[in-house]
Amino acid sequence: MTFKADEGWEEPILSMLGRWALTLAVIFALLLLSTFPFKFADFGTIRPSFMLIAVYYWAIMRPQTLSPAATFIVGLAFDLMTGGPLALNALTLLIVQWVTQRQRKFLLGQPFLVMWMGLALVAAGAAALQWALVSLFNLQPVSIRDCIMSALMTAAVFPLVVMPLSAFNKMLADGRSSL
Amino acid sequence: MVSRRPAHSILQSISLRSLTVRATPAVLILLCLTLMAAHRLDLFPVERVRIAMTDTMAPLMSAISEPFVTMSESFDGVKTLRALKAENIRLKAENERLLQWYESALKYQAENKSLKDLLNVKTDPALAFVTTRVVSDPGGAFVKSVLLPVGLQDRIAKGNAVMSGRGLIGRITEAGQRSSRVLLVTDLNSRIPVVVQNTRTKAILAGKNTDLLKLERLPIDSGLSVGQRIVTSGDGGQLPPDIPIGTIVEAGPDGVYVQPLADIGKVSHVQVINADVDQGLMTGEITPLPVKRPKNH
Numbered sequence: 001m002t003f004k005a006d007e008g009w010e011e012p013i014l015s016m017l018g019r020w021a022l023t024l025a026v027i028f029a030l031l032l033l034s035t036f037p038f039k040f041a042d043f044g045t046i047r048p049s050f051m052l053i054a055v056y057y058w059a060i061m062r063p064q065t066l067s068p069a070a071t072f073i074v075g076l077a078f079d080l081m082t083g084g085p086l087a088l089n090a091l092t093l094l095i096v097q098w099v100t101q102r103q104r105k106f107l108l109g110q111p112f113l114v115m116w117m118g119l120a121l122v123a124a125g126a127a128a129l130q131w132a133l134v135s136l137f138n139l140q141p142v143s144i145r146d147c148i149m150s151a152l153m154t155a156a157v158f159p160l161v162v163m164p165l166s167a168f169n170k171m172l173a174d175g176r177s178s179l
Numbered sequence: 180m181v182s183r184r185p186a187h188s189i190l191q192s193i194s195l196r197s198l199t200v201r202a203t204p205a206v207l208i209l210l211c212l213t214l215m216a217a218h219r220l221d222l223f224p225v226e227r228v229r230i231a232m233t234d235t236m237a238p239l240m241s242a243i244s245e246p247f248v249t250m251s252e253s254f255d256g257v258k259t260l261r262a263l264k265a266e267n268i269r270l271k272a273e274n275e276r277l278l279q280w281y282e283s284a285l286k287y288q289a290e291n292k293s294l295k296d297l298l299n300v301k302t303d304p305a306l307a308f309v310t311t312r313v314v315s316d317p318g319g320a321f322v323k324s325v326l327l328p329v330g331l332q333d334r335i336a337k338g339n340a341v342m343s344g345r346g347l348i349g350r351i352t353e354a355g356q357r358s359s360r361v362l363l364v365t366d367l368n369s370r371i372p373v374v375v376q377n378t379r380t381k382a383i384l385a386g387k388n389t390d391l392l393k394l395e396r397l398p399i400d401s402g403l404s405v406g407q408r409i410v411t412s413g414d415g416g417q418l419p420p421d422i423p424i425g426t427i428v429e430a431g432p433d434g435v436y437v438q439p440l441a442d443i444g445k446v447s448h449v450q451v452i453n454a455d456v457d458q459g460l461m462t463g464e465i466t467p468l469p470v471k472r473p474k475n476h
Contacts, residue, residue, distance in 0.1 A: 032243060035315040035326075068204045072211070080232040081315075083353075083360055084322040086218035086225050091211035098204045127320075134321045137219055138367055143388045146320035 019172055023058075023065050026168055027074050030054050030161075035081055048153040051078065052126060053161045055093050056119050059100035060107050061169055071097050085137040092126050099125070112159075120155040127151035230355035233326055237358035241314045241328040306419055308342075308450040309333055314358075323349075323366035323388060323443075329451065330355045338417045340452040346423040346440030347371070347411060348449065359451075364392055364424065365443055372414035373424060375407050384409060384424060384437060390444075392425060394435040403430045409437050419452060 075090030369386035413420025429436040
């Protein structure tokens with residue numbers, strides 16, 4: 001199974017706006033999902049970063065879907081809801097997007113497994129970055145166990161999140177030809 | 180008709196566009212770092228922006244989260260027959276023990292009442308509380324907090340204690356009109372004045388972003404041991420005294436660690452104690468005891 005990207009296209013401004021709104025709706029749905037009080041098993045409040053998956057996926061498949069400005073807004077909205085250091089998630093997501101886009105040429109057309117491994121690496125990097133930033137913010141090292149757990153869970157749910165995202169991607173591509 | 184533009188203007192616009200595209204992430208990253216530094220240095224009221232945001236989102240989140248809570252509660256309800264049997268045996272044993280305690284409690288209650296009457300002590304007023312559901316716990320790995328769908332309009336205020344059925348889980352740090360944020364006792368920034376219940380040794384209970392809490396500022400040779408209960412001291416006037424928090428599970432050279440009584444990761448309903456009473460103020464009248472006259476023989 002390999003992924004093929006949609007390259008840029010010319011399109012009327014209205015459909016572009018519609019697409020933009022739809023994308024924002026999807027990512028805000030993921031944001032809400034990240035804040036729900038899931039209490040499965042004994043994971044407590046640690047849960048995967050759904051938005052990181054979306055940012056990673058779109059940075060490879062359709063970079064035009066999510067602009068850095070939109071990533072910033074979504075990240076900041078999440079930060080305002082979490083109660084942590086302001087702009088922590090905004091910064092992490094922007095860096096994830098930037099790094100992934102630089103590796104886009106390599107990752108495009110790779111088997112799914114390679115993309116998955118790429119995500120695991122990115123999630124680990126993001127967790128390490130967040131750990132360092134939060135420790136710096138609090139002026140004392142915070143527990144690293146939760147960061148590792150969160151990165152592992154992000155990697156574990158990647159296929160589950162990518163499936164609907166891929167369907168959404170296809171829907172946008174189909175919509176383009178009908179518009 | 181194809182419009183023609185001079186080659187250099189196209190080149191200029193392309194390079195300008197690509198420059199903007201390239202520079203945007205860097206500019207935004209810098210903006211993030213600036214915002215983070217500003218938050219750290221308290222340069223603007225982040226709390227107010229935050230609570231405005233959660234106030235707007237609270238009704239939506241409350242509506243959406245309900246099925247999720249029900250779902251996860253029913254997931255918790257699914258247990259094997261074997262586990263149920265084991266739990267039943269444990270509960271029966273616990274019930275036996277609790278019945279014994281109940282008898283003792285009745286005895287102590289009567290004794291306590293008669294002693295209080297004797298001393299004319301004004302007891303703490305009964306605490307008022309609001310019971311509510313947790314709508315979201317967005318903190319994740321770094322921040323241990325939960326959002327509640329109650330706020331100033333429900334007489335919830337900053338500093339109120341928040342309990343699960345078993346013990347203190349945190350206190351309100353931000354209160355909006357319709358929503359409020361609870362900083363859990365496990366959060367890195369949580370500091371609660373406490374006492375060891377049986378020795379009345381004072382200490383500060385600090386969150387470490389892990390499941391266990393650490394007792395700090397203990398007096399030297401405090402002689403604490405595993406199993407002792409920790410309750411709020413009421414110092415500072417923010418929290419009412421004697422709310423149970425946890426028990427000591429580790430007391431060694433690395434420090435004294437406390438396990439919270441409440442299963443903080445799984446709390447779905449909480450009580451916010453919103454009695455606006457000065458707990459430090461106690462009044463009583465000193466009445467002279469009747470003098471016993473020696474009987475004349």
